[in-house]
Amino acid sequence: xxxxxxxxxxxxxxxRYRFLLHILFWTALLVYDSLVWGMVDxxxxxxxxxxLVELPVKAGATYFTLYLLIDNYLIQKKYGAFLLxxxxxxxxxxxxxxxxxxxxxxxAFYPDGVGIPLFFLPKILIAIFVTYSxxxxxxxxxxxxxxxxxxxxxxxxxxxxxxxxxxxLAAELKLLKSQINPHFLFNTxxxxxxxxxxxxxxxxxxxxxxxxxxxxxxxxSNQIEVALEKEIQYIKNYIDLEKIxxxxxxxxxxxxxxxxxxxMIAPLLMLPFVENSFKHGxxxxxxxxxxxxxxxxxxxxxxxxxxxxxxxxxxxxxxxSGIGLSNVRKRLEHxxxxxxxxxxxxxxDTHMAILRVSPVEHIQKPTxxxxxI
Numbered sequence: 001x002x003x004x005x006x007x008x009x010x011x012x013x014x015x016r017y018r019f020l021l022h023i024l025f026w027t028a029l030l031v032y033d034s035l036v037w038g039m040v041d042x043x044x045x046x047x048x049x050x051x052l053v054e055l056p057v058k059a060g061a062t063y064f065t066l067y068l069l070i071d072n073y074l075i076q077k078k079y080g081a082f083l084l085x086x087x088x089x090x091x092x093x094x095x096x097x098x099x100x101x102x103x104x105x106x107x108a109f110y111p112d113g114v115g116i117p118l119f120f121l122p123k124i125l126i127a128i129f130v131t132y133s134x135x136x137x138x139x140x141x142x143x144x145x146x147x148x149x150x151x152x153x154x155x156x157x158x159x160x161x162x163x164x165x166x167x168x169l170a171a172e173l174k175l176l177k178s179q180i181n182p183h184f185l186f187n188t189x190x191x192x193x194x195x196x197x198x199x200x201x202x203x204x205x206x207x208x209x210x211x212x213x214x215x216x217x218x219x220x221s222n223q224i225e226v227a228l229e230k231e232i233q234y235i236k237n238y239i240d241l242e243k244i245x246x247x248x249x250x251x252x253x254x255x256x257x258x259x260x261x262x263x264m265i266a267p268l269l270m271l272p273f274v275e276n277s278f279k280h281g282x283x284x285x286x287x288x289x290x291x292x293x294x295x296x297x298x299x300x301x302x303x304x305x306x307x308x309x310x311x312x313x314x315x316x317x318x319x320x321s322g323i324g325l326s327n328v329r330k331r332l333e334h335x336x337x338x339x340x341x342x343x344x345x346x347x348x349d350t351h352m353a354i355l356r357v358s359p360v361e362h363i364q365k366p367t368x369x370x371x372x373i
Contacts, residue, residue, distance in 0.1 A: 029134070030055060046109045053104055054097060061093040061131050066142050075146060094128030095119070101127070188213070191245045202244045209241045217268070224335075225264040228302065232256065232295060235274055239293075242278045251290040258297030265357065266335050270295075270304050272328050273353045277308035280351075300358055307352040325353075332357070 033051040038044035069089065073082035098118065106113035116123060188210055195203040216234050220226050239252055277291045294305040325344075332340045339358040345351070 026055060026059060043109075050105045050109065053100060057093060057097045057100055058131050058134055061089070062135050062138050064089055064093075065135050065139055070139060070142060070146075090128050090132055091124075093131055094124050097127040097131055098124050185214075185217075188241055191241065195244070206241055206244050209237050212237050213241070221267040223267060226267045228260045228263040228265050228297075231265055231267060231270060232260065234268075235270060235293070238271065238274060246278075246289075249289065251288075253290075253292050255292070255294045256296075257294065260295070260297055263297060263302065265302060266331065269328060269331065269335075269357075270355070272325055273304060273306040273355060276325065276353070277306050277351070302357050304355040305352065307350055310347075310349055310351055328355075 030048070030051050034044060034048040037051070038047040065086070069082055069085055073079075073085065101123075102114065102118050192203065192206050192210065195206060213234065216230070216237075220230060220234075236254065239254065243250070243252060274291075274293060277293075289309050291306070291308045293307075294303070296303045296305075325342075329342060332342065336357050341354075341356045343354045345353075
C-alpha cells in the first residue's frame with residue numbers, strides 16, 4: 001500500500017495510476033446507479049444488470065468525446081469540426097444506447113418497453129441526455145486537467161525563457177566588459193612604455209596605479225553593481241595615470257555633486273566617457289587643453305557629464321572613439337532599460353557627453369565636492 005501513494009505530486013500520482021483510477025471510477029458509477037435506481041422499486045439486481053449492460057456504451061461515448069473530439073479538435077481550436085462531430089456522435093451513441101435497451105434490457109426485465117418503436121424520438125433523446133450528462137461531467141474534469149497542464153507548461157517555458165535571457169545577458173555583459181578592459185589596458189601600457197623608455201621616475205607610480213586598476217577590473221568588475229564611490233575612485237586612478245603622461249599642459253577637473261554614499265552602479269560604465277575625453281580630445285592638444293568631469297546625484301538619478309577641449313585639426317583615429325561608447329550603450333539597454341539616457345554633443349571646439357542612469361532611490365541633502373587634479 002505504501003508504494004501506491006509514494007508520489008511527489010498529485011499530477012504524478014494521476015499519471016502513474018491512471019488505468020486503476022479509471023477502473024475505480026466506472027466501478028463507483030456502476031454501484032451508484034445500481035443503488036440509487038434500485039431504491040425506487042427495490043429491484044437492485046435488475047438495476048445492476050441494466051447499468052452493467054449500458055456501461056460500455058456510456059464509457060465509449062465518454063472516451064470518444066475526451067480523447068478524440070476534445071483532444072484532437074477542441075484543444076486544437078478546430079471548433080467547427082468539433083461541434084459537427086459532437087452532434088453526430090451524440091446521435092450515434094444515443095441510438096446505440098436505445099438499441100441496447102430495446103434488444104437486451106427491455107426483453108429481460110421490462111417487456112412492455114418493447115411495444116414502443118425502436119426509433120421513438122423521445123426515447124432516443126432521453127438516452128442522449130442520460131449518456132451525455134455523464135460525458136459532460138467527466139469532460140469538465142478533463143478540460144480542467146488540460147488547463148492545469150497548459151498552465152504548468154506555460155510557466156515552465158516562461159522560467160526557461162527567463163533563465164535563457166539571464167544567461168544571454170550575462171554572456172553579453174561579460175563580452176562587453178572583455179572588450180572594454182583590453183581597450184583601456186592597451187592605452188595605459190602604451191603610456192607606461194613611453195615612460196620606461198625615458199627612465200622616468202613616474203614609472204613606479206604608474207605601475208602602482210595600474211595594479212590598483214587591474215585589481216578593480218579583475219575582481220570588482222565581475223559584480224553586477226559596485227559602490228559608486230569605488231567607481232569614482234577607479235576614475236580618479238585612471239586620471240592620475242593620464243596626468244603622469246600629459247603633465248601641466250592639461251587641466252583636469254573632477255566635480256562631485258550630491259551624496260554618493262551607499263549608491264550602486266554597474267562597474268566600468270563611466271570609464272569609456274572619461275577615456276575618450278583623453279584619447280580623442282587631450283591627446284592631440286599641444287597646450288591649454290582641458291577636461292571637465294561632473295558627477296551629480298539628484299532625485300534618484302546619477303548624471304555623468306564629461307566635456308573636453310578639441311584640437312584645431314582633425315583626429316584620424318576619431319572613429320575608434322565609438323567602440324567604447326557603443327559597448328556602453330548596449331550595456332545600458334540591458335542593465336537600465338527605460339532608466340537611462342546618453343547624449344553626445346560635438347561642437348567645433350569642444351566635445352561633451354552626458355550620461356544619466358536612475359538605479360537609486362531619492363537622494364537628499366546634496367553636498368558639493370570639487371577636486372582639481
